[in-house]
Amino acid sequence: MQCTVNKQEIGQEQLQGQQLLLLGGPRLPFTGHELQHIRHYVENGGNAMIIMQEGGENRLDTNINAFLEQVGISVNGDSVIR
Numbered sequence: 568m569q570c571t572v573n574k575q576e577i578g579q580e581q582l583q584g585q586q587l588l589l590l591g592g593p594r595l596p597f598t599g600h601e602l603q604h605i606r607h608y609v610e611n612g613g614n615a616m617i618i619m620q621e622g623g624e625n626r627l628d629t630n631i632n633a634f635l636e637q638v639g640i641s642v643n644g645d646s647v648i649r
Contacts, residue, residue: 577601582608588615596630605634621646 573581577597582588582604597605609615617631623644624632632641 577604579604579607582613586614588613590615590617590631592618592620592627593629593631594627596628597634602630602634606637609638617642 568586571581571585575581578600585608588605588608605615617635619627619631619642621644623642624630625644635641
């Protein structure tokens with residue numbers, strides 16, 4: 568298995584054929600197109616792992632909840648362990 572780091576806009580080309588999409592503490596808002604591509608990837612059997620830190624979306628200045636809420640989950644701003 569090979570890990571690829573993508574620093575470009577997330578598109579269908581980058582997700583095609585991938586086994587896992589790992590978003591480790593995204594620090595910028597996703598575009599509407601990126602969120603659509605991520606949702607399409609997951610709806611078609613793709614796996615996604617999203618890792619956040621204390622403070623959630625507000626602290627990291629991201630909008631990942633726009634995707635997560637569509638699948639019934641969301642990131643809170645609190646933490647489980649300090």
